[in-house]
Amino acid sequence: MINITVVTGARPNFMKIAPILKAIQDKKETGTAINFRLVHTGQHYDKKMSGNFFEQLNIPEPDINLEAGGGSQAEQTAAIMVAFEKELIANRPDLVIVVGDVTSTLACSIVAKKLVIDVAHVEGGIRSGDMSMPEEVNRIVTDSITDHFFTTSEIANKHLLSVGVPENRIHFVGNTMIDTLLSNQDRFVSPRGEMFDDLIERSYFVMTMHRPANVDGEHQLKALIDAIMIGTGDFPVIFPVHPRTAKNLEKIGINHPRLRMVEPLSYLEFNFLVKNAKGVITDSGGITEEASVMNIPCITMRNNTERPETVTLGTNELIGTEPSNLKEPLERLFKGEWKSYKGIPLWDGKSAQRIVDKIIEIYS
Numbered sequence: 001m002i003n004i005t006v007v008t009g010a011r012p013n014f015m016k017i018a019p020i021l022k023a024i025q026d027k028k029e030t031g032t033a034i035n036f037r038l039v040h041t042g043q044h045y046d047k048k049m050s051g052n053f054f055e056q057l058n059i060p061e062p063d064i065n066l067e068a069g070g071g072s073q074a075e076q077t078a079a080i081m082v083a084f085e086k087e088l089i090a091n092r093p094d095l096v097i098v099v100g101d102v103t104s105t106l107a108c109s110i111v112a113k114k115l116v117i118d119v120a121h122v123e124g125g126i127r128s129g130d131m132s133m134p135e136e137v138n139r140i141v142t143d144s145i146t147d148h149f150f151t152t153s154e155i156a157n158k159h160l161l162s163v164g165v166p167e168n169r170i171h172f173v174g175n176t177m178i179d180t181l182l183s184n185q186d187r188f189v190s191p192r193g194e195m196f197d198d199l200i201e202r203s204y205f206v207m208t209m210h211r212p213a214n215v216d217g218e219h220q221l222k223a224l225i226d227a228i229m230i231g232t233g234d235f236p237v238i239f240p241v242h243p244r245t246a247k248n249l250e251k252i253g254i255n256h257p258r259l260r261m262v263e264p265l266s267y268l269e270f271n272f273l274v275k276n277a278k279g280v281i282t283d284s285g286g287i288t289e290e291a292s293v294m295n296i297p298c299i300t301m302r303n304n305t306e307r308p309e310t311v312t313l314g315t316n317e318l319i320g321t322e323p324s325n326l327k328e329p330l331e332r333l334f335k336g337e338w339k340s341y342k343g344i345p346l347w348d349g350k351s352a353q354r355i356v357d358k359i360i361e362i363y364s
Contacts, residue, residue, distance in 0.1 A: 001033045002363045005093040005112075008062075009043035009080070009104030011053065012286050015267065016099040016122060018057040019179035019352035027356055034360065037091055041080045041104040042067040052266045056187075057180060063091075073103060073134060080107035088115050094363055095120055098142065099176070101135040101306075109142045122176060122355065124149030125156030128306040133211075135285075136306070148362065150355050153309045154345070173354040174346030181271065181290050182349040188272035195238070195260045201276045205232050210242035211283040213321050214301055218252045220321070221245075224301070227323035228281055229256045231330035237281075238273055240265050279333050281326075288316040293347060297338040299329050313342045 004024065008017045017038075024036045040062035053059070064087060068079035080103065088096070088111060096112040098105045099122040109119045124143050128136050143149065149165065151157050152175040160170050190196060207228060215221050228237060239261045241249065249261065265273070271290060274280055279297035280287060285307050291298040292314025300318050310316035315338065319325040332338060346354075 001035060002095070002360065003093040004034070004036045004359070005039055005088070005091070005096045006036050007039050007041065007084075007096060007098045007104055007108045008059075009041035009068075010100075010102040011044050013099050013102060013104070014053040014057060014059060015180040015286075016176045017097075018059050019176050019183065020097065020099075020122070020355055021059060023352040023356040027360065032360060034356075037064075037093065038062045039084065039087055039108075040065045041084065041108070042069045043076065043080070043102060043104045044069065056266055056268050057184070076103050077107045080104055081111050084108050084111045085115070088112060088117060093117065095359065097122060099123055101126075101138045101142070103134075103138065105142050106138040109145060113145045118147040119145065120148040120150060120355075120359070121146040122150045123152055123156075125151045125160040125170070126153070126306040127156075127159050128304045130304045139306070148358075150351075150358070152347075152351075153307075155308055171354070171358050172346065173358070174348060174351035175289060175344075176351045176355070177286060177289060178293055178347040179349050179352050180267075181293060184268065184271070185275070187268055188275060189268050190272050191262075191265055191269040193262075195262050196273075199236065199238075199273075199276075202278050204236040204238060204273075204277055206270075206273050206277045206280045206282075207237050207239045208242070208280075208282045208284050208287060209239075209301070210245055211302070214283050215242075215245045215248050218248065220323075221248055222252050222254060223323040224321075225254055225256070225259065227326045229259060231326045232258070233334065234258070235278060236260055238262060238277075240270065279330075279338075283321075288314065289347075292316055292341050292344070295341040297333050299326065299333075301326075309344050313344045315339060315341050 027034050042065050066083035068083055095118045097120045098109050112119050121142055130136055149170045150173045157170050209215050236258050241261050275294050280291045281299045283301045288298050288310040292310045298316040300316055301321055303320050
C-alpha cells in the first residue's frame, strides 16, 4: 500500500489538489494499493477562502484541519510546523505531497524532511527572481529539500537542472490547476446580485489586486484604481476585494460609480466572470494561467512573473506597477489587437493522472 499525505492550506492550493485526489481515488477504485490522507493546515480559514471551494470542487472533507490560520508569517509557519509534526508522527506516510508556494507548502515540506519522509512538490521549479515575494522564498526553500518535482513547464525544468537537481527527479506533467479549470468549465455559474445582474458578455473587466507593491501604499493604490477606471472606458470593473486590500481601500475612501467592489467569490462564480470578461487586470499568478487558457486578455501589474509561459504562449502581458503603464495596453485591448492563446504544452487536463502514475511507478 502506498500511503500519501496531501497538504492543502490556502485558496491557491485547492484547485491544484482537487484533480490529484480524484486521480488517486480513481486508481484506488480500479484495485491499485494506494491511499491518501488529506491535511488542511487551516492557513485560509475564511469560508469564502476555503469552505465553498471544497464543496464546489468535490474535494473530500479533510482528515484533519490543523487550524493554524492567523498571525504573522512566522507565527503561522511555526504553528503549522508544530501541528503537522504531530500529524505525521501519528500517521506516517510514504510520501508527502505539497503544492504551490504558500506558507503551508514551505512549513510542511520542512517537517516531512526532518522526519525523513519523501516530499513531492507539485508546481516545483517555478521562479520569479524576486526575493521580496514571500512566495519566492517558499519555492526556493521547498525545492531545496524536495525529492520529486512535478513541473508545469520546460522553463521550470531548466531552473531545477541549473541548480543541480538530477533529471530523474524532475517529472514534467503539466498544470493541475488547468485540470480543474477544464473539468469545471461547464459548471461555471454567474454570481447573483445587483452587482452582476446587468453585466453584458465582453463588456466588463475583472480586477484583482493583493500584492503589497500595489495595495499597501495609499497613494499607489488610489493612482492605480484611478488609472484603471480611466482606461476601461464605460465598462464596469468587478473587483473581488482581498481582505488586506479592503482595509486599505477603507482608509482612502475610493468611490467610482463603475467600480464594483464585491466579497471574494467562489471558484465557479469567479471563473464565470473571467470567461465572459473583456479582460482581466491583476497582480496574481494563477489567474494569468486561467485567463490564458480561456483566451481572455490579461494585464498583470507586476515587474516579473514565475509563469513566463503565460506571456510567451498565453494572453498575459507584464506591464510593471506604474499606473500610467495601463493606458497603452488597454487601448490595444479595446482595438481588438490583443494576442491569442497559442497553447501551453501538457496543459491538457491530464496532469494529475500523470502525477499519480509516476508516484505508483516510483513507490510500488
